[in-house]
Amino acid sequence: MSLVVVGDTLLDIDLLGSATRLCPDAPVPVLDLENEVVRPGGAGLAAALAAADGLDVTLVTAIADDADGDRLRKVLGDLPFVAGPSWAATPVKTRLRAAGQSLMRVDRGGRGDPVVTDEMLDAVRTADAILVSDYGRGLARDERLRALLGRIARRTPMVWDPHPRGPEPILGARMVTPNTGEARAASGSDNPTEAAELLRARWQAEAVAVTMGARGAVLACGRDLVTVPTPRVQVADPCGAGDCFAATVAVRLMSGASSEVAVWSGVDAASRFLAAGGAAAFDKHTLRQGERS
Numbered sequence: 001m002s003l004v005v006v007g008d009t010l011l012d013i014d015l016l017g018s019a020t021r022l023c024p025d026a027p028v029p030v031l032d033l034e035n036e037v038v039r040p041g042g043a044g045l046a047a048a049l050a051a052a053d054g055l056d057v058t059l060v061t062a063i064a065d066d067a068d069g070d071r072l073r074k075v076l077g078d079l080p081f082v083a084g085p086s087w088a089a090t091p092v093k094t095r096l097r098a099a100g101q102s103l104m105r106v107d108r109g110g111r112g113d114p115v116v117t118d119e120m121l122d123a124v125r126t127a128d129a130i131l132v133s134d135y136g137r138g139l140a141r142d143e144r145l146r147a148l149l150g151r152i153a154r155r156t157p158m159v160w161d162p163h164p165r166g167p168e169p170i171l172g173a174r175m176v177t178p179n180t181g182e183a184r185a186a187s188g189s190d191n192p193t194e195a196a197e198l199l200r201a202r203w204q205a206e207a208v209a210v211t212m213g214a215r216g217a218v219l220a221c222g223r224d225l226v227t228v229p230t231p232r233v234q235v236a237d238p239c240g241a242g243d244c245f246a247a248t249v250a251v252r253l254m255s256g257a258s259s260e261v262a263v264w265s266g267v268d269a270a271s272r273f274l275a276a277g278g279a280a281a282f283d284k285h286t287l288r289q290g291e292r293s
Contacts, residue, residue: 001254002056004124007043007133009061010091011072019098031096038075043133046243051079060123062086062114062139082123088112116142129157129254136165146170157253161246171204177246183210196220207259216267221259228263231271240279245270
């Protein structure tokens with residue numbers, strides 16, 4: 001069975017070193033650079049996490065024809081992908097890190113109107129399950145893609161991981177997975193339970209799971225309302241937890257699991273992912289061609 005991950009792919013760069021002194025001209029730490037780690041981010045990370053479990057995964061995305069885009073293609077390694085062009089510069093998130101902590105993040109790249117090709121649509125049509133990993137960069141707004149997703153949503157398990165700068169999920173997804181901030185903004189409710197119920201009705205989704213960080217997740221599914229607690233773990237870097245959760249939910253739904261079982265599995269997988277160090281510690285050598293210098 002095949003999972004297709006559709007969405008905006010970023011380039012994530014961690015600049016690692018030690019910070020034991022302050023800059024003489026300003027009270028800021030000096031990072032003595034020791035290593036650079038480059039990996040796919042956004043939809044690329046979600047696809048890589050699913051592929052790391054040995055699943056048949058294809059990433060459907062758009063990649064710019066620039067130097068960062070070339071680097072992104074390289075770091076995707078052996079992960080199968082179908083990529084249309086993007087007229088915006090490749091989104092890059094660069095984090096300066098020392099002793100397992102982030103000192104600063106520098107973002108560059110833009111948002112635009114990525115081109116959805118016929119080849120990308122064909123890849124979506126062949127999916128046994130779909131994860132839409134929206135990072136607000138424009139792909140999920142494409143009218144042809146949304147029309148196709150709308151037509152197949154009722155017959156193909158589809159998880160939609162939304163973004164506050166992205167469009168609303170298409171109606172009829174199997175599960176939508178907003179975090180508390182996204183759910184609050186979309187529903188107008190500060191109560192995650194109420195937000196999940198309101199959004200399930202609004203989006204005509206089979207289920208809505210509102211993720212709440214260290215508090216786990218709330219699942220609205222039919223008449224059932226389930227709170228899934230998270231195991232207590234030490235978290236130094238939460239980056240990538242939402243991608244891990246959504247990818248795990250999509251895989252479990254593809255295998256025939258119920259929404260509740262899928263969410264329990266997603267919370268457990270995200271907790272273990274964070275306990276192991278999060279995205280910064282993700283072993284991209286499972287892709288066999290990642291960059292490390």
